[in-house]
Amino acid sequence: MLDDASSTTALPWFAQPAARSWTCAPAPAGVRDFHAALPGYASTPLTELPSLATELAVGRVFVKDESSRLGLPAFKVLGASWAVHRALAERAAHRPSAEPVTLVSATDGNHGRAVARTARLLGRRAHIFVPRGVHPDAVAAIAAEEAEITRVPGSYDEAVHQAAEAAATAADAVLIQDTAWPGYETIPAWIVEGYSTLCVEIDEQLAAAGATAPGLVAVPVGVGSLAQAVVTHYRSRPPVPAPALLSVEPEAAACVIESLTRGEPVSLTTGHTAMAGLNCGTPSSIAWPYLRRGLDAAVAITDAAAARAAGDLVELGISAGPCGAAALAGVRAVLTGESAEERRTALGLGPASVVVLLCTEGTAANPKRAIEH
Template identity: 40%
Template sequence: MMDIAAFHYIANEQARKANPDKTQVRSMDRQATEQVKRFHKSFPEYEPTPLHSLKALSRKLNVGAIWIKDESYRFGLNAFKVLGGSYAVGKYLAKRLNMDISEITFEKLQMPEIKERLGELTFVTATDGNHGRGIAWAANRLGQKSVVFMPKGSSAARLYNIRKEGAEASITELNYDDTVRLANRYAAEHNGVLIQDSAWEGYEEIPTWIMQGYSTLINETMEQIKADGQNAPTHVFLQAGVGSFAASVLGYYVAEFGDDRPATIIVEPSEAACIYKSATENDGKPHAVTGDLPTIMAGLACGEPSTVAWGILRDYADMYISCPDAVSAKAMRMLGNPLPGDPQIISGESGAVGLGVLSLIQEEQALREVGERLQLNEKSRVLIISTEGDTDPEGYRDIVWNGKYPSF
């Protein structure tokens, strides 16, 4: 049996209670998300990523359906992050041009006369890999520069892929949050433009745009489910680093469905569970986790919640869970070696953890109370978003081939 001593959860008893002071989600309403999708559809590389149905696994785990949204196909970059970064870049450039984003297409931004009006810009960011690669990709295609800083311990493969997109990139000796501060200082000192999904007082506009950018993937997902003649999910598991991705999807569901939204479970690695810690403090404020944040889930190794995301996660999420790395590793193996009839999905460390948590809840007798609280049963329709593929191929093989981080 898997050691579940490091598995912790807390239910949000206020999530479904009416409260006029709850954080507003107007930035994630239908009009906003459709505008975002129109912008992304102007990219030559745009096409919806696959939504897989795991029918055999759903039977094994005793739920009605399991859907996996596979972001490894996004723009050929093996991860979803480019959605947020590219939209934020588009919004920034539109504002600089005194235009509305609805007037902007990716092709228009590449026009020589537009480039001449904008001048030479440098986009700066901190990243574990996926976000930085997306910023580098967007900047490169728009003829602009990018500078990317990565926290210590970052994958050499991810660094290579960022440099391959034309960025000036380096790995620091700092943890993620201190690397963000380094990027912020660099941007200020070199007249750069910081494009970061972390948010703090005085820096919230661009992180909000990034969150809006992520909405394309959940917009696609709901269209795909509807086109297949299926009902909406009853449960959604969302992994969190600073919380921007999770808050984007949850904000979409709140804006679109209100109290009829799916039960939303926020999942984090035990060593970097800043959202879980904030929820347990019970004072409504975001709280940081400090230190080196050692976890295989590099995309979630963040110690400080985004101030923009935290309000949404605090007010509307139904449960917060922190779990050990072995939970994600098990799910990577499950997806890479599926049951007969189910598709194979290559999911990275940060992408697979939601499925790992679902399987643990459904299979471990000691966690029966969690499933009961969430009303997970044979009629439940569960959505999980695999946010990345094997962005660190060597690390992926260590887990899937060599059995690193075993379940037993």
């Protein structure tokens, strides 16, 4: 059900508890080994925050801190590096004498920087399309990776369209895009596979912390690629029992919750949001079946809620930008306030439940360790 979003106090919320019984095939083996072989690889921290467990009235809360992943301030490089590896291997197998390619992508910030970083480390060119609303510091960070930048005066979806056109009309270009549409699905699927490393690390870290399997995993959502990876991981395993999976997105760009409510993927005209990396108006075509069947719930949050969560996480020692803090803001919205008990019941949560929040990016000001090659 979706609460009446026309009310200023209603929570945009969708729930389908039957998702815990849905199953799918697992991610392929070998992805974690690929990442582990990259210079500078290390598991990102899974930090327990008891004060949040007290606030949310659950047993334990852990935050997966992606503020420094392979020298970049977000998880995106996991998908970009694996997809580029697969794409270049495929190209070499079919066109061994082809000219070096340019990697093309559209981005709200972190994905484009990850593609540009991967290209630079491999001695390739990168051409990144950036829509309006992306912070100048994020654009400068992409440019610092020696990428060509094209600014798009329109939305993220328009930037994706222009990037796809540019790649299609150039003989030496490969589009590395983290959203899919009919006819362009192989590379986005590889990107999703790359994100599986994050979930494998969480399993290992929870076990090391003596924690039970998570009762709830909250993931920020743009087009849904990371959420697809999370659904794939937890819905392809024997029930232990299976955790509830919650997607969190901005109210100004709530394409996933709107699609879930209608029962089919829809495209929305997005508004402005400080959660720029989540400002996407159309779910990925390959993510949609997983979101439709495997998500237990979805919630949309305000910029103010994300800003509060980011500030609180920073005070607790977690470098969190608005997108990264969205998971905490979403869980707070769901587990507190009016009708919270109904939502807890829908998610199957009790006072001993373990909650995992995916903090997908750090603050722009947070210094990052560079990878030396």
